[in-house]
Amino acid sequence: MSELTGAPDRGALPPRALIITVLGLYVREAGGWISVSALIRLMAATGVDEQAVRSALTRLKKRGIVEAERRGGAAGYALSAYARQVLEVGDRRIFARPGSDDRDWVVVVFSVPESERAKRHALRSRLSWLGFGTVANGVWIAPAHIADDTREVLVQDGLEPYVDLFRAEYLAFGEPAAKVARWWDLTTLQDLYAAFEAEYAPVLRRWVATGAADSTDARAEAFGDYVRALTAWRRLPFLDPGLPADLLPSPWSGTAAAETFFALRDRLEARAHDYVTEGQAPAAARRG
Known part of the structure; x- marks a missing residue:
């Protein structure tokens, strides 16, 4: 699952991560298939x-x-049913602005027999992917707004027999912000958001300065910048559980990073889509 939603923390974006972004953005709407060419x-x-x-x-x-x-004599690739399911869940997180005022929590309590270690690893991996923090061994927590996604993913992966799922309210003892800092690695997340902002705020400024040039070259550039930005961004909403602002460090770099990403999306999305369709890139999907 992390293959579909993950992106590297630093440095160059690997080709397969960029390809997954293109598959999720454009190939699904063209029937789920694209030619290699x-x-x-x-x-x-x-x-x-x-x-x-x-x-x-x-x-x-x-x-x-x-x-x-x-299809139609052309070599190509289709998205698997598994990939389609994960990408659909991903859309709800990736394109939603982080943060919530929800004061309730969803708590997962699980126990997996030693004889089924693979299931235990898969369960921990899925909970991390969903943005859960760790309270104790076998007890994980997240804001309640991701309860539906949690239920869907656990059932989809056949992990629900090992889990009890609760909706909870924190009553006592201690300061919630201090507890949150123990349950999640907010320092690393803060650094990842800052790195995104450092990389893509200059890209946004460049597009603001150049205006709305409309040519094939401009659309190709918009496509490249948007795919790279989304590939770098799409891992972050899964590391970020969407905590209330007063439980986060201040200042929180995720705020500026989100503003940059969504501003880039507003500026580039349509031109990037035009670049895909003007070359009839996914058209072979409709010929098959």
Whole structure:
């Protein structure tokens, strides 16, 4: 699951992470399939060459994210059913502004037999992916607004027999902000948001300065910048449980990072989409 939502903390974005972003943004709306040649064209605008695209597709196929499929005589790849499900859950987190005023919590209490270690690892991985913090062994917590996603993911992965799910209110003892700082690694999350802001605030300023130029080159640039920004962003909402502002360190770098991401989205999304459709990149999906 982290393959579909994760992105590196620092440095260059790997080709397969950029490809997953393109699959989630554009291939689903075109029927869930794209030709290899069309994907190579699109990925060139993000700085990924043909060999890297083909290598990344092979790895994504091995992980069950895409399936090789020919349509209309063209070689291509279709999203797996598993990938579609995870991407749908991801949309609700990635494109929602972080933060909530909800004072209730969802608490997961689980116990997995030693003979089923793989299930225990999978459960911890899923809870981390959903943004849960750790209270104690087998007791994890998150703001109540992610309860529905939690239920859906646990059932989808067959992990619900090991879990009890509670809705709770913190009564005592101690300061909630101090408890939250123990349950989540907010320092690392603060650093990740700051790194995103440092990388993409200059990109936003460049687009604000250049205005709304409308040409194929401008649309290709918009596509590349938007895909890179979204790839860097999409991991952060899963690390961030969406805590109330008064429980977070002040100042909180996530606020500026979110403003930058959504401003870039507003400025680039339509032009990026136009770049995809003007080349009829996913059109083969409709010919099959």
